[in-house]
Amino acid sequence: xxLSIAALxxxxxxxxxxxxxxxxxxxxxxxxxxxxxxxxxxxxxxIFPAIVGTILLVLGTAVAAIPIGVGxxxxxSEYARDNAFTRSIRLAIVNLAGIPSVxxxxxxxxxxxxxxxxxxxxxxxxxxLAIMTLPIVISTSExxxxxxxxxxxxxxxxxxxxxxxxxxxxxxxQALPGIxxxxxxxxxxxxxxxxxxxxxxxxxxxxxxxxSVFDQTMALPxxxxxxxTQVPGMPLSIQYGTALxxxxxxxxxxxxATLIRSYYRRRRQW
Amino acid sequence: MNxxxxxGLSEFFLESLVRIAGFSTVGFVILIFLYLLQQGVPAFVRVxxxxxxxxxxxxxxxxxxxxxxxxxxxxxxxxAMIIAVPLGVATAVFVRxxxxxxxxEILKPMIEVLAGIPSVxxxxxxMLLLSPxxxxxxxxxxxxxxxxxLLLAYMSLPTIISVAEDALDAVPKSYRxxxxxxxxxxxxxxxxxxxxxxxxxxxTAIMLGLGRAIGETMAVMMVTGNAARMPxxxxxxxxxxxxxxxxxxxxxxxxxxGSTHYHVLFGIAIILFVLTFLINLTAAQSLFQKRRKxxxx
Amino acid sequence: MGKVRNWLAxxxxxxxxxxxxxxxxxxxxxxxxxxxxxxxxxxxxxxxNKGSDTLVxxxxxxxxxxxxxxxxxxxxxxxxxxxxxxxxxxxxxxDIANASRALTKEEIAxxxxxxxxxxxxxxxxxxxxxxxxxxxxxxxxxxxxxxxIYTGKITNWREVGGEDRPIVRLSRESNSGTYTYFLENxxxxxxxxxxxxxxxxxxxxxxxxxxxxxxxxxxxxGYDGLGYVTPDQKxxxxxxxxxxxxxxxxxxxxxxxxxxxxxxxxxxxxGEPTGQIKDYISWLISDGQKIVRDLGFVPLQ
Numbered sequence: 001x002x003l004s005i006a007a008l009x010x011x012x013x014x015x016x017x018x019x020x021x022x023x024x025x026x027x028x029x030x031x032x033x034x035x036x037x038x039x040x041x042x043x044x045x046x047i048f049p050a051i052v053g054t055i056l057l058v059l060g061t062a063v064a065a066i067p068i069g070v071g072x073x074x075x076x077s078e079y080a081r082d083n084a085f086t087r088s089i090r091l092a093i094v095n096l097a098g099i100p101s102v103x104x105x106x107x108x109x110x111x112x113x114x115x116x117x118x119x120x121x122x123x124x125x126x127x128x129l130a131i132m133t134l135p136i137v138i139s140t141s142e143x144x145x146x147x148x149x150x151x152x153x154x155x156x157x158x159x160x161x162x163x164x165x166x167x168x169x170x171x172x173x174q175a176l177p178g179i180x181x182x183x184x185x186x187x188x189x190x191x192x193x194x195x196x197x198x199x200x201x202x203x204x205x206x207x208x209x210x211x212s213v214f215d216q217t218m219a220l221p222x223x224x225x226x227x228x229t230q231v232p233g234m235p236l237s238i239q240y241g242t243a244l245x246x247x248x249x250x251x252x253x254x255x256x257a258t259l260i261r262s263y264y265r266r267r268r269q270w
Numbered sequence: 271m272n273x274x275x276x277x278g279l280s281e282f283f284l285e286s287l288v289r290i291a292g293f294s295t296v297g298f299v300i301l302i303f304l305y306l307l308q309q310g311v312p313a314f315v316r317v318x319x320x321x322x323x324x325x326x327x328x329x330x331x332x333x334x335x336x337x338x339x340x341x342x343x344x345x346x347x348x349x350a351m352i353i354a355v356p357l358g359v360a361t362a363v364f365v366r367x368x369x370x371x372x373x374x375e376i377l378k379p380m381i382e383v384l385a386g387i388p389s390v391x392x393x394x395x396x397m398l399l400l401s402p403x404x405x406x407x408x409x410x411x412x413x414x415x416x417x418x419x420l421l422l423a424y425m426s427l428p429t430i431i432s433v434a435e436d437a438l439d440a441v442p443k444s445y446r447x448x449x450x451x452x453x454x455x456x457x458x459x460x461x462x463x464x465x466x467x468x469x470x471x472x473x474t475a476i477m478l479g480l481g482r483a484i485g486e487t488m489a490v491m492m493v494t495g496n497a498a499r500m501p502x503x504x505x506x507x508x509x510x511x512x513x514x515x516x517x518x519x520x521x522x523x524x525x526x527x528g529s530t531h532y533h534v535l536f537g538i539a540i541i542l543f544v545l546t547f548l549i550n551l552t553a554a555q556s557l558f559q560k561r562r563k564x565x566x567x
Numbered sequence: 568m569g570k571v572r573n574w575l576a577x578x579x580x581x582x583x584x585x586x587x588x589x590x591x592x593x594x595x596x597x598x599x600x601x602x603x604x605x606x607x608x609x610x611x612x613x614x615x616n617k618g619s620d621t622l623v624x625x626x627x628x629x630x631x632x633x634x635x636x637x638x639x640x641x642x643x644x645x646x647x648x649x650x651x652x653x654x655x656x657x658x659x660x661x662d663i664a665n666a667s668r669a670l671t672k673e674e675i676a677x678x679x680x681x682x683x684x685x686x687x688x689x690x691x692x693x694x695x696x697x698x699x700x701x702x703x704x705x706x707x708x709x710x711x712x713x714x715x716i717y718t719g720k721i722t723n724w725r726e727v728g729g730e731d732r733p734i735v736r737l738s739r740e741s742n743s744g745t746y747t748y749f750l751e752n753x754x755x756x757x758x759x760x761x762x763x764x765x766x767x768x769x770x771x772x773x774x775x776x777x778x779x780x781x782x783x784x785x786x787x788x789g790y791d792g793l794g795y796v797t798p799d800q801k802x803x804x805x806x807x808x809x810x811x812x813x814x815x816x817x818x819x820x821x822x823x824x825x826x827x828x829x830x831x832x833x834x835x836x837x838g839e840p841t842g843q844i845k846d847y848i849s850w851l852i853s854d855g856q857k858i859v860r861d862l863g864f865v866p867l868q
């Protein structure tokens with residue numbers, strides 16, 4: 001059937017990409033590769049600093065984006081009325097979602113690295129990524145909150161609970177799986193982005209772990225870009241190996257989000 | 271203060287907190303725009319419009335013609351849309367209307383996987399494996415606008431597919447039932463009743479995909495060859511090109527703060543911001559028609 | 568009431584943002600992000616070394632070797648192009664700027680305006696090789712021919728004695744010192760002119776991009792430092808003029824001056840270097856020269 005061809009054309013290349021990276025990258029994976037420091041101009045040794053850097057950036061993004069994102073979602077679903085102000089927020093969210101990643105990088109450079117004088121640092125990078133992740137977190141969290149049936153809130157109110165008690169004790173816990181799914185999807189985007197961290201945090205060669213949030217760090221997506229385009233004589237196996245690590249990171253976050261979502265969908269009480 | 275007064279105060283406090291969180295999004299958009307303006311406007315002041323909108327981009331030699339970059343972005347993006355829109359809409363229709371359940375269970379996660387693949391990963395794949403193929407197919411080099419467009423198409427597909435799917439989802443079941451009841455086949459019902467009914471949502475999907483494509487940076491930077499040429503002839507598709515996003519990413523690290531080149535790069539960022547803002551504004555209008563379930567109102 | 572509260576929240580978040588910015592802005596920049604004073608001999612400091620992509624592998628090798636010999640010193644090496652390094656020097660955000668070209672008058676003025684007097688150190692020399700795919704039958708080109716190819720005057724290999732194939736021109740990005748050097752000394756042949764690279768020229772993010780495209784593409788021509796020529800590329804002999812001998816880029820031909828396209832490589836510091844930075848630079852222009860040849864560059868004489 002014609003349409004199934006379309007679906008195949010979409011899906012098959014995905015499988016090809018994943019399979020190629022897995023097949024060619026597996027050879028490079030070893031204990032040393034994952035936990036060792038880069039040696040010999042990064043042509044040998046491991047990518048541990050890049051892995052650690054990405055993890056730290058993701059954590060920082062989470063810390064910054066979750067409170068604002070979930071808070072904003074709570075406002076939109078529980079308090080906001082349908083007026084011009086609310087529409088402006090929704091418009092802002094759609095726009096934040098559409099801003100090119102390199103523009104975020106520029107903004108991060110100007111605002112966090114230069115103006116606030118954080119320097120190229122994990123702090124600057126995480127804050128930049130957090131603003132970028134905000135729309136995803138807000139949208140998915142709002143959806144999760146809205147999917148909790150009205151009855152839950154009305155019952156809570158009828159039992160004498162305040163609005164906030166209803167939200168914090170009843171609605172939020174029910175929406176939590178959806179919120180967590182959304183947060184993970186947002187974080188996986190943050191983990192893979194290169195442009196926002198290009199000017200705000202990424203280091204080309206820094207063979208030690210970062211010591212504070214004001215430190216520079218290597219990061220997986222930037223590292224992949226650098227070793228595949230900037231370092232002559234870089235063995236292909238290391239390039240594919242790094243690509244594989246990034247792929248595995250992203251896919252496992254994806255898998256976790258999907259599992260959480262389907263598990264709680266089945267257990268839902270409504 | 272008695273207990274109910276305290277409760278009222280903390281209620282107000284918490285409500286204000288989340289309200290601020292909500293409005294911070296507006297704050298950020300305004301802040302980003304203002305910052306871009308502040309850093310980009312000097313470009314329009316220092317560089318003559320003839321230079322700025324000229325055909326030659328040699329920033330280290332004070333020639334800041336952005337036309338090749340703008341046209342390069344347009345060429346790559348438009349080609350990507352030509353590839354992605356039919357594919358995406360067809361896939362959405364297939365998944366939502368026609369596919370058997372087992373197929374749906376496989377397809378939907380796969381599309382989500384595609385959505386999660388980072389730009390740099392796709393660019394890496396494109397650089398090492400796709401561009402040699404394009405070269406062997408006869409192009410002078412594999413680093414072309416077309417190669418970039420192909421990658422871009424795949425990056426926009428998840429957006430197009432999921433929003434289109436939502437649009438198809440929103441078409442009431444009664445439409446489909448009515449079509450079938452009148453004797454139409456499933457195929458006819460889908461294409462003549464459901465899809466037209468979902469038309470505005472599908473257009474939204476296309477706009478959002480377009481916005482995503484224009485803003486893509488790493489994948490195009492790695493495969494389009496980054497040559498700032500004017501893509502005016504038909505064979506420009508299989509020639510190298512340079513997009514606005516790749517230009518900013520490639521050159522920003524070098525510029526001295528406050529130099530004319532620096533401001534021009536911000537000027538290009540303003541163009542990008544305005545473009546995506548307009549596209550998203552249009553898409554947002556239709557997005558807000560989506561009716562919501564639940565909530566307390 | 569709702570409207571008032573909304574405006575209030577609007578205003579509050581705006582004020583909050585401004586307060587945050589104002590408050591943070593007055594904090595002194597933390598030590599890790601700025602250029603460090605080299606005098607502190609106590610706690611481990613990182614020497615920030617940034618700039619030329621041509622130099623980056625050599626700088627990396629030097630840094631690695633030096634850190635082996637002196638475990639108490641940390642050196643961080645980044646590329647980004649000569650322009651990036653020089654910009655960093657002018658902004659005061661790094662200690663040593665690597666450059667494959669000399670500072671321009673404007674850059675020196677900008678540095679002085681920031682209170683920085685750049686000091687130039689010649690650290691190695693480099694030949695710019697012109698490379699093609701090994702399957703390309705062409706063996707040598709004159710400087711004029713190379714210039715004409717890169718300005719777009721010559722578009723097909725058969726015009727220079729090769730096969731009937733379109734010429735795909737590869738170059739470094741415009742922020743590269745190698746790009747600037749090639750433009751001035753090969754495209755413009757050392758004369759003041761308005762010649763520029765043809766807009767069709769592919770600007771590759773770095774030498775690696777040039778290498779992999781050359782290795783794969785029989786139509787391609789590229790240029791880069793000798794240290795970046797991999798075995799799967801072929802170097803062309805370069806002749807100063809029609810009738811002159813074609814000279815291959817080698818350490819010997821750079822040293823005896825017969826190869827027409829060679830240049831010094833620099834490291835710049837803010838003022839005369841002191842402390843750890845001084846020790847590092849002194850080392851690399853003396854003992855460090857031993858590894859220069861291994862990386863394909865030409866040691867100082």
